[in-house]
Amino acid sequence: MNNSSKEAKTVEGLTVCIVGVGLISGSFALALRDKGLAKHIIGVSRTEKSANRAIELGIIDEALPLLEAIKKSDFIYVAIPVDTTIPIMQTIMDTITEQQFVADAGSTKLALCEALQNHPMRHRFVATHPMWGTEYSGPEAAVRDAFKGRACVICEKEKSDKDIVDAIETIYKTLGMNIIYMDAAAHDMHAAYVSHISHITSFALANTVLEKEKEDDAIFALAGGGFESTVRLAKSSASMWAPIFMQNRDNVLDVLNEHITQLRKFKSALEKENLEFLEELMHNANKINRILK
CATH class of the missing domain: 3.40.50.720 (NAD(P)-binding Rossmann-like Domain)
Incomplete structure (x- = not known):
């Protein structure tokens, strides 16, 4: 009280x-x-x-x-x-x-x-x-x-x-x-969208590159600023982040499902060689400029 x-x-x-x-x-x-x-x-x-x-x-x-x-x-x-x-x-x-x-x-x-x-x-x-x-x-x-x-x-x-x-x-x-x-529930929902999904995406991207690019030297030599900034969170502590994902499981699954949906849209645009849809997806993403300068 x-x-x-x-x-x-x-x-x-x-x-x-x-x-x-x-x-x-x-x-x-x-x-x-x-x-x-x-x-x-x-x-x-x-x-x-x-x-x-x-x-x-x-x-x-x-x-x-x-x-x-x-x-x-x-x-x-x-x-x-x-x-x-x-x-x-x-x-x-x-x-x-x-x-x-x-x-x-x-x-x-x-x-x-x-x-x-x-x-x-x-x-x-x-x-x-x-x-x-x-x-x-x-x-x-x-x-x-x-x-x-x-x-x-x-x-x-x-x-x-x-x-x-x-x-x-x-x-x-x-x-x-x-x-x-x-309130605590709202915090966990918003944290899933602005923090937790970023870490999952980074871990997944790092695993993708490590699986497909077998030459460590090539990753080191060719990885530019964009790759480094996107994947840097993959260096985060698993002992800290795994419990966060599990404790916020429902919210993380919700945002992860939406993220997968968005990735499938990009995949579909490329498979169908639909340049207009691909640009539309990216133009829509550019709206984040209103929030993040």
């Missing part, structure tokens, strides 16, 4: 726990430090190697087991594969107090929001998705000023206490992000 009586949460000098020390969480930690929002950052990682590397890179100040990290933190930020987020988040919510607050950065929102909807500490959690990423992973992938000018979706705002919604909004806005509000 949204509680408007709580005092505004201070968002400077926080002790922050980041669960996951990879691309998103690492970039988030660097931004918090650069903006003076965090005085101490604790990392929780599956592997000692990643934790040590995050310390070496100045992303975190120390690494601790989850429960120890939670108890020392004001703010817990979870950015791990979505299939492991729900059980980890349930542990976090079982552990936190009314003085702490939690946010996640997952690319799917509905499954997590449904899993936590009846938790007695649900009001201390804000479901978010900063719409930024690259094809790289691990602590080394973290970059500064990653979120500036990007959108951040906040879901089910009304189920979180006002003081922590205000705090999360302030943090993301300080990082240069634009806030968008959606």
